[in-house]
Amino acid sequence: MTDILLAHGSRHPRAAEGLEELRAAVTFRTGRPTRVAYLDLQQPLLADVARPGDTVVPLLFTDAFHTRHDVPAATAGLGVRVTAPLGLGDDIAAVLRPRVQPGAVLYAVGSSMPGANQDVARLAAQLGTDVAFATCSPRYSSGSGPVIPLFVTYGLLLDRVPGAQPLAAELAPVVAHRILHR
Template sequence: MAIIVLSHGSRHPAAAGAVEELARATEDLTGEVTRAAYLDFTAPTLADAALTLALAGETQATVVPLLFTEGYHARVDVPTVAAEASELTGVDLRVAPVLGTGSDIAALLAARVHDPSAHLVIYSVGSSNAQANAAVERLAVRVGDLTGQSTSCIFATKAAGTPYGLAGVDAQCATHGSAEVLPLFVAPGLLLDLLEPRGVHRIGKTYDGGVPEPLGAALAPIVAARARGGAPGVVHARHSGQVAPVRFPLRGHATSVTVRN
């Protein structure tokens, strides 16, 4: 079944290229036709990507949201645009679970650690949803369990609390002497670039001269696992005009709502 990786989208000029690279890596890994789509800021939309697949003869596709938490985008935006895209194009879209903050993401972050003696900072976008932020905090604990290092998380946005952004990372450096930043980002973004103004070499020797890399194409095995149903909860957005069941994981449980097409 074809795969669509669905990104939030960004105004950052390098973001779309990184998502496209992830789509290609996923296609190489799975052998399935894989396309990129975006919720905002960038084309193609999910409907555009689904139409491209329909014109190529595909009748079904799995949508993998490139989101780490079950915030508003995952719970509302993704099911809505999937239902609309299915109705417009006739492609039966199955929405897979988000990337999440589970053991596979923790292992990927742990494998990227360069300095085994540094305090580790998980740097995430952050949310106004306290449950979403708590999921990232639990992820930091998982990474610490895997590496044996102290960990914390800093959010890029004020809505998630203070200190945040570069000031938050500076505070961690002041507390721990030095820190290695592990971005919980799929692609380059303006919020990740916030680490640049005073030089990220202040954060740790690993990052002299540049902002830490987002996860990018290294996420391909996790995307493939989500596309295969590697976590509980899926969404089926059908174009039949009937009421379609929509299921997504919320706080570890499958929750059902309905979308009327």
């Protein structure tokens, strides 16, 4: 059995780099074989690597379109176990908390599903930060404070914030817990 980290996929040239950092850190924590697969834009797609009995961890923060539609469609009929996605719970807040500093802004992709954006705003309030999105209001502007990116890996939307670093391997404890306690 293999654990599969399921990412959306990106055209960014360094996207696979951040996911490889996370994969290696998860493998170290779990001692189990771990691979990366994608929903779109990159190879391999989930259907190309998944086998019955594998565990799939969706690397998604919000309960929005990709979580509700793309993941179920990609996993249908594969015989895999799907864990909860990363989400926006206390475990993610604990990962983000060391990055919090005065005037910080939690920066996320944003969703056309308003409830998803409200969930990100609640997490920002829990952390004591402002919130900004790449694709919807309130949008990030270069005059905003220090950024806490809610991004697993490098991506075109993260590049809009000079110097912002993805979470990558910092998410390993959360992902390993999803795998070991599914």
